[in-house]
Amino acid sequence: MTFSYQRITSQISRPILPIILRSNTKFVAYWGLVDSGSDYCVFDQEIAETLGVRLSKEEKVNIKGVSGKSIEGKFGILVLKIGDKNYKVKAVFAKIGKFNHGILGTKGFFDQFDVKLSYRKRTIEVNRSPQVN
Amino acid sequence: MSNSTKPFCLIYLVYNINLYGKIYSMKAIDMRHIYGNKKYRGRWVAMKSHQDLEIVAYDHTLKGVLGKSAKKGIPHPAVLEIPDKILPIIGGYRIVE
Numbered sequence: 001m002t003f004s005y006q007r008i009t010s011q012i013s014r015p016i017l018p019i020i021l022r023s024n025t026k027f028v029a030y031w032g033l034v035d036s037g038s039d040y041c042v043f044d045q046e047i048a049e050t051l052g053v054r055l056s057k058e059e060k061v062n063i064k065g066v067s068g069k070s071i072e073g074k075f076g077i078l079v080l081k082i083g084d085k086n087y088k089v090k091a092v093f094a095k096i097g098k099f100n101h102g103i104l105g106t107k108g109f110f111d112q113f114d115v116k117l118s119y120r121k122r123t124i125e126v127n128r129s130p131q132v133n
Numbered sequence: 134m135s136n137s138t139k140p141f142c143l144i145y146l147v148y149n150i151n152l153y154g155k156i157y158s159m160k161a162i163d164m165r166h167i168y169g170n171k172k173y174r175g176r177w178v179a180m181k182s183h184q185d186l187e188i189v190a191y192d193h194t195l196k197g198v199l200g201k202s203a204k205k206g207i208p209h210p211a212v213l214e215i216p217d218k219i220l221p222i223i224g225g226y227r228i229v230e
Contacts, residue, residue, distance in 0.1 A: 004159035008168050009219055013161045018183035018211065028199075029183055029211040033222075044214065046177075046195040100214045122161040 001083040005122040006031075015117050015124045016101055020081035023051035027081075031101040034115060034124060038105030041080070041091040042073065047102075048093040053078050055093055063094055071095055080108065085128060087112060162186070168219050175217045179210035186211075 073094035089108035190201035
């Protein structure tokens, strides 16, 4: 599958994919930034509330941005759909609202797909990869 | 299509698709009209779909924007939260102890 970059401003284009986030009964069409620097997929907490995703009370994480400000995140499991592939993901949900889109990180995205980014061509090639541990 | 524009379209196609049929380059999806619009800053926006980026509703909360969108006949829009300021991203978040 090949997707195109998103042009945010005249100076900024980002590799952002159209994704569907799904619980047992609901789904939300959302966007996710391809971020190989992130170990997990991260989504806004409001998504979890809307979908009714049960967030772990025991497994909490504090996430720190470059600004140094710390926010609390909780793990939850949902179904992520990219292209025609649906699969379960254990993701972090936090109040990342001002980051404006989800983050597609190593666990839950890069462990499912081979990804090739080309800023010059403005393309994001996403191909299924065999499951690796 | 007029005859004068046909050669340019052909050149564009040849440039974008190589001999193996693979896409050589794509035009980035232009979101500037959404990110650049001040009334959407700091709010959730709902677009008709991932393909049709027409804004159907906006609100301070996801629940609110989905409700407004559903009233307009779009129960499953593509949603996005627009930041107050559009700044470059340098690095990401990290988990701390």
